[in-house]
Amino acid sequence: MVPALARLALPQLQVAEALAALGPVPRAALADLLDATGAESARGLDAALGSLSDRALVWPDGEGLLHMAAPLRQAWKRPLGLDAPLAVLLADTASEELRRMLMALGVPSPGTTKKQRLTALLTHHSDAERVAAVLASAPATTRKLLQQQVRHRPEQPRSASEFVILGGSGTDAAAGERWALDRGLLVRSRYGYGPARMPAEVALVLRGPDWHAPFAPAPPTVRTVSVTSAEVDREAAASATAFAAHAASVLAVCSESPPAVLKSGGVGARELSRIGKAARCEDLVVRLVLETAYAAGLLARDGNQVVATSGYDAWAEREPAERLIVLLTAWRRLPLTPSQTRDADGKALPALAGTPPCRACVQAREGLLTGAAGLPAGQGAKNPVELGALVGWHRPLADELAQDTTPFATAIHEAELLGVIARGALSPFGAALRTEGIGGDVDAEALAAACARLLPTATRAARFGADLTAVVTGTPTAPLAALLDTVADREAGGTASVWRFGPGTVRRALDAGRTADAIEADLAAVAVGALPQPLSYLIHDTARRHGRMRVTAAPCVIHGEDPALLAEVAAHRKFAALGLRLLAPTVLVSRTPLDKTIATLRAEGYAPVAESADGTVRVDTARRRRAVAPVPPPRESGGTARHRTTGAPVVPAPATVDVGALAARLRAAPTNPPEPDPGSGVPFGTDTEEIVAGYARSLSLTDVRQLAHCIDEGRAVTIEYLAASGSRTVRTLSELDLDPPYLHAWCHLRDDERIFALSRIHGVMPV
Structure with missing residues (x-):
């Protein structure tokens, strides 16, 4: 029903709401409520009814009454701001009470059964002129009470006690309400609790004959x-x-x-x-x-x-x-x-x-x-x-x-x-x-x-300018965009893309292993016409300066004043694993870290020394190994015991523990069963617990059970929620509706209905 409602246009929705407020009525009554008596509005009403009928939401019966699907009627709590019709409000009323209402209205009882009396009362209240006559004969206190209630929000009907606050006396308010209750102008629960409710038929009469439900059969005018x-x-x-x-x-x-x-x-x-x-x-x-x-x-x-x-x-x-x-x-x-x-x-x-x-x-x-x-x-x-x-x-x-x-x-x-x-x-x-x-x-x-x-086809060529730019109209092909992104920086995009060349961008391509000739050839292959001379000069000038200085990675460097000694070390077979390379007669580079290189050289009888970053000889001293204390040392406070002669703090001797007795106590202690885990296969108490635990991975078992209990029992709950923006908030929720992986609820913090992801709930607390 929700997808069907979402696809309705405004006039269809307005017709459905009006029908939900009136109940099964003929088309004429619906047209009168919507003020759809003119030619254009009548066509709009027929079009809306036809569209609703095509969706099987509204249909006429053999007597000409329009009916609607029950789930569609439940889409509105108060259609048109009206309470339920009289037939719904009097469904649980006793037959004797209906007889007294008919007597107060001056309507003779048609029979002794509840159905007969209810039908007679509904017939009377469905006639707007009769209801208006009853209202005209009502006491002033009753009329004032009814007018105030019809103007009030129907979600919160006012009682006689509220009428006292608005300016009436307690006795007058009670008497005025009693007069309306005796005649079915207001209806109270069979058991006498809650405020009195006004039937939809009475509210429509109080709104007056000039009031009509909103109806917009034509779309708004657009210039x-x-x-x-x-x-x-x-x-x-x-x-x-x-x-x-x-x-x-x-x-x-x-x-x-x-x-x-x-x-x-x-x-x-x-x-x-x-x-x-x-x-x-x-x-x-x-x-x-x-x-x-x-x-x-x-x-x-x-x-x-x-x-x-x-x-x-x-x-x-x-x-x-x-x-x-x-x-x-x-x-x-x-x-x-x-x-x-x-x-x-x-x-x-x-x-x-x-x-x-x-x-x-x-x-x-x-x-x-x-x-x-x-x-x-x-x-x-x-x-x-x-x-x-x-x-x-x-x-x-x-x-x-x-x-x-x-x-x-x-x-x-x-x-x-x-x-x-x-x-x-x-x-x-x-x-x-x-x-x-x-x-x-x-x-x-x-x-x-x-x-x-x-859309044009992808562009496979670029126009190169003397200002060291490349322009591609339309969308470039993937190879063309990749080539230009390699050797230039993109400055603009859209219907035309612009790239700009520079020493840094060309050097980036050279660093990737391309040569100057290859770059120039690739650009010439996609160019419209010949490459501009400034671009060729830029490519070759950057390539000429590229690589004149080289930087190599070296975990350590070996150098000395004796070239023969370093040549001997470089040629030594047992040092092949070190990855030595002679950069200069007195400089060797090793691919092995410093400590391991020194240890290998010393193992073969050489006597190298380590050098620090500033060029001085590094002196290696033995480091004492110390364990990390499991607990901090005792604090020297006023209550700490000290030696009477030296004044040093006295540390008490550790207490003697009987390991055997402790083990016996642990074996005798009862073991608690493990908590169910969503992936362990251990059954949960309810299906709701299992569903919540499957999505709310951040919750403990206790929180899972508490949240599932509130969902099943319809109770309010307070949660700690991690929003999509990263902020944590604490919110009180009610009217919980589980729709995995989401939870629909009324948020009291925002005073609105919100949707919460179960995976973002990090804590559950009782209200």
Whole structure:
């Protein structure tokens, strides 16, 4: 039922809520409540009823009454702010009490059974004119009490005692409430506890004949401008091409230097900034690429890093159109908003934080595509921000993010970055993503055709300038990007990428083992025209100075004043394992650490000495070995005993321990059974305990049992929770609903319903 509700448009939801408030009624009564008597609103009502009927949520019976599915009625606690109908409130009322109500109303009892009396009372209260007449004859105290209750929040009905606080006397309040209870204008529980409740029929009469339930059969008006399909295609192609190029750059950076994951999970702001700086794109684009690539299987978690997969290697070799298809499909199915940077509490969110699935985020994306598709042909929104109103009409249950300054601003901005929305209209990419095939999937053929038509093929050549730059229009092929990244630094990306050469970048390629001639030949092979002379001079000039000074790694160096002695040592067969190499007549380099080299030389009769870092001879002294004391020495405080003559502290002799007696006591002590472990196979007390223990790995067995007990018994509980941002909070939860691996609950700290990951719960305490 929840997925069906989420896909309802605003008029369908309003019709369903009105029907839930009235119960089975004819269409005329529903139209009167919604004020759908005009031609346009009547067509809107029929369209909404038809859509609900197609989903098997609403249907008419043989008598012309509209019925709705029971689970749909339970979606609202108080539909239209009304309490339950009179039939529900009087279901447990005794037959004699119903007879007294009929007598007070002046209605003759039609029979002696409860069903007959209840039917007569319902018939009377279903007539608004009769109820209005009864209210007109009510005492002033009763009318005042009823008017105050109908204006009050129905979730908390007011009692007569509250009426006293509002200005009435205790006797008047009780008498006024009693008068209404005797006539069924208010209903109290059969056992007399709780506040009196007002039936929906009475509340509607008190609201007056001019009150109508909200009904918006037509979508909100959006200011539009004329746009041609060519203009939409051109802008969509530019945005999609830029995003595909940015995605290639971001994933290339992640492939070379995988981003680290925070201890609390996700890629933090520092890593996002590093990737964005290296890929030359903003933080929001980096988040969008990481989330879509992770969902598409191009990235995966490996230990404390996010590493490129083998699927990325195949993806990088494809054409830009094929790359974009993968990312757009992943974005359409994402159960979250990838560019969300703040949570509901305003705290920064890392990327790839593993947030719980958000069905409302998917509906916001679907509402945007549906709303943009409903614009007149050849028209686009004058300001794309106004598309947010259409999202709210097509998917009223979609959530707006706390960071949105205008309705659904984040979702709209994402769609524009991807080229799904262009010039305020739905692009061919968006039309293909909105079209759903079997199983709710996107139209892959239409998406592939749109990408192939609008995106250019990968560029295999670059234009080299005399200012030591290389410019590639469009998306470069993977070999071209790899070549330029090796010998130059990328300065810009998007629809055109720019690389800049310098002595440092050329030296980087030479350090990788390439030669000057090979670099020049590779660049000439991908150049449009001949290479500029300044670039050739730079390559060969850097190569001429490259390697004039060499640095070798040496664990130790042997040097002396006798060249013959060092030559003898270098030629000695027993020193071959040391890895000696003669750098100069008086200098030897050894691949073996200093201490082992000296020991080997001394073992063969030589007498070397060790030298310190400043060139002086190192004197080796024997070091005394000392054990670490298991306990600190006794403190010399005022109460410490001291020797009467020397004044030294006196350490008492250790007490004598009977080891045999101690062993006997340990053997006789009862052994406690081991605590169940989720992976040990030991059974738990309940299924809930086993489920909680399987996900909440940070909890002890006692905490697992306490949390499972609160879930099963519906009790409140206090938890210590590690948020996605890394902060620890203590929260009191109630209305617990286990949905592994998540826990849905009412958070008293935020006064709102929240979703908590069981793996992030680190402690459980009683309320």
